[in-house]
Amino acid sequence: MSNTLIDVVVTSREDQGAGVAIFELSPVARESLPAYKAGAHIDIHVNSELVRQYSLCTTPVKEGTYRVGILNDPNSRGGSRQIHVDFKVGSTLRISAPRNHFELTVNSERTILAGGGIGITPLIAMAYELQAKNKPFELHYCTRTRGAGAFAGELQSAFPGQIYFHYDDEDHSQLLNPEEALSPCVTGTHIYVCGPTGFMDWVINSAKSLGYPSAQVHFEYFSAEVDNSGAGFEVYCAQSELTVAVQEQQSIVKALEGAGVKIDVSCEEGVCGTCITDVLEGEPDHRDHFLTEEEKADNDQMALCCSRAKSSRLVLDL
Ligand code: FES
Incomplete structure (x- = not known):
């Protein structure tokens, strides 16, 4: 994978509801941007210290540009807030080439996409790709309120009959019912989930309880709580022959x-x-x-x- 950074310019910014801004990024030089597959993200170098990841959700008609939707997160550690303040049409910035840890299996018999809040972004790219390949899918978009869904108008027009909107605090008949949305569990049905941690855990656990094997449930976390509790231990860096105590x-x-x-x-x-x-050693x-469960088990x-x-x-191999 190339670590070369790419200079891009903001060619469009659209501020939508609930603190989401949609940015279109075009190459500064006349070169084209690297191609990517649905589910990919880029690193945005917000400043010299801060690097943040955002999923690509470019529409097919805008091929040749990248599009990202960025929530001005009140719990932001600085990245999204600074982007909202600083990045305007004409701003230049550095990004990585796309990377994909959330790949779509395009040839599934049926695909269920479930996005919570800004977690809809990678699923938008997936929906466009499935539509282009004429594959059956449903896109479930969960937001707190009716007005809180960025991209809602676009998704309604692009995927009529395949998009389902769910609102947490309005008409309860609109709540996502995982048993209904994910049933039946059959071989060939794949689920893709992205959104806040609690939402994802809920959908993933529902899928498991409906009998979905982990190979058919795909997810990408945007953020998570870090739990640093537990006793201290020792780390030995094998290459530098350095021992460090972790408190x-x-x-x-x-x-x-x-x-x-x-x-x-x-x-x-x-x-x-x-x-x-x-x-290299230790558990x-x-x-x-x-990491996947299998990768974790390998230790x-x-x-x-x-x-x-x-x-x-x-x-550690350091
Ligand atoms: S810095 Fe992102 S997984 Fe550790």
């Missing part, structure tokens, strides 16, 4: 930073994968939402921003 309530990243070892991070919440590092206590890599250790010592 209670301290992340491995912070402990290493204190010892002069800088780890690249982005989300610092275990959702983006930037800090994933190979483990991690995985607390991230990035040969871990997210250093949030995960801890079950063993008293970890040996």
